[in-house]
Amino acid sequence: MKVKIKIDGEYQIFDYDGDLNISVITLLERLDCPVEYSCSCLQGICGACAMVINSTPKLACKTFLNEERMVIEYDEIIIEPLSKFPLIRDLKVDRSVLFDVMKDCELWLENDSNYNPDDLDFDYEMSLCLMCGCCTEVCPNYKTGDFVGAHVAVSASKLINQESDDEHLKNMKKHYKKRFFSHCVKSISCEDVCPMEIPTQRAISRMNRKSVWRIWQLLNL
Numbered sequence: 001m002k003v004k005i006k007i008d009g010e011y012q013i014f015d016y017d018g019d020l021n022i023s024v025i026t027l028l029e030r031l032d033c034p035v036e037y038s039c040s041c042l043q044g045i046c047g048a049c050a051m052v053i054n055s056t057p058k059l060a061c062k063t064f065l066n067e068e069r070m071v072i073e074y075d076e077i078i079i080e081p082l083s084k085f086p087l088i089r090d091l092k093v094d095r096s097v098l099f100d101v102m103k104d105c106e107l108w109l110e111n112d113s114n115y116n117p118d119d120l121d122f123d124y125e126m127s128l129c130l131m132c133g134c135c136t137e138v139c140p141n142y143k144t145g146d147f148v149g150a151h152v153a154v155s156a157s158k159l160i161n162q163e164s165d166d167e168h169l170k171n172m173k174k175h176y177k178k179r180f181f182s183h184c185v186k187s188i189s190c191e192d193v194c195p196m197e198i199p200t201q202r203a204i205s206r207m208n209r210k211s212v213w214r215i216w217q218l219l220n221l
Contacts, residue, residue: 001015001065001071001075001076002015003016003027003031003076003077005079005080006078006079006080006081006091007035007090008089008090014031016030018030020064020065020071021064022064022065023060023062023065024053024063024079025060027065035090035091036088036089036091037049037051037090038091038092044061045130047132048132049061050082050095050134051079051080052080052083053068053078054068055078056193057133059130059134081093082134084143085133093133095131095132101152102152105156105172106171107156107159107172108159109163110163110165111165111168112164114163116161119161122157125199126155126198128198129151134190135149135200136150138189138192139187140185140189141183146178147180149180150191150200153176153204154203156176156180157202157203159172160173160206160210172211173211176207181207181208181211186204
């Protein structure tokens with residue numbers, strides 16, 4: 001099997017003749033030539049090993065060779081770094097911008113939580129976000145203007161009903177409208193590739209209803 005890995009902007013080809021019942025991370029470990037990449041938990045719960053595998057952003061530790069269509073049909077696998085983040089080396093990228101925008105958008109609780117037990121299931125789903133960057137990789141609007149990515153909507157949708165500080169709540173809504181709502185084209189490609197299968201469309205709908213549509217209704221009374 002041929003393994004094509006994009007390193008420093010060019011594809012390098014490696015030969016692999018072994019078990020296909022292994023993850024992409026294990027494959028990278030077995031190659032003769034060392035390739036730099038990020039990984040941590042190896043259990044699909046940290047998001048560090050996100051990369052583009054056969055044209056789709058995935059977690060390398062949860063992607064197995066015997067499940068990849070290109071390996072089965074064409075006897076090859078193509079591995080590339082995420083393209084929306086600064087490249088450090090080989091398959092390793094700097095995803096710190098994902099965490100920086102969380103701070104910029106003030107996504108934290110400033111005061112005691114107004115927790116609603118009825119939101120437990122929804123909040124749990126939203127808390128599964130790994131900040132892996134897969135959603136931003138497929139988003140047609142990410143890296144254009146001020147757009148910050150679906151992970152902001154996911155986090156905000158969990159906090160919007162919990163924040164009891166009115167001023168901070170107003171700031172979160174303001175950031176959302178400026179840096180997400182005004183740019184998102186609702187392609188929902190983010191939901192299609194999320195390794196945790198988070199319903200991002202529900203998160204976006206909740207945020208739109210809470211921070212945008214209510215103001216629109218007031219203006220049209």
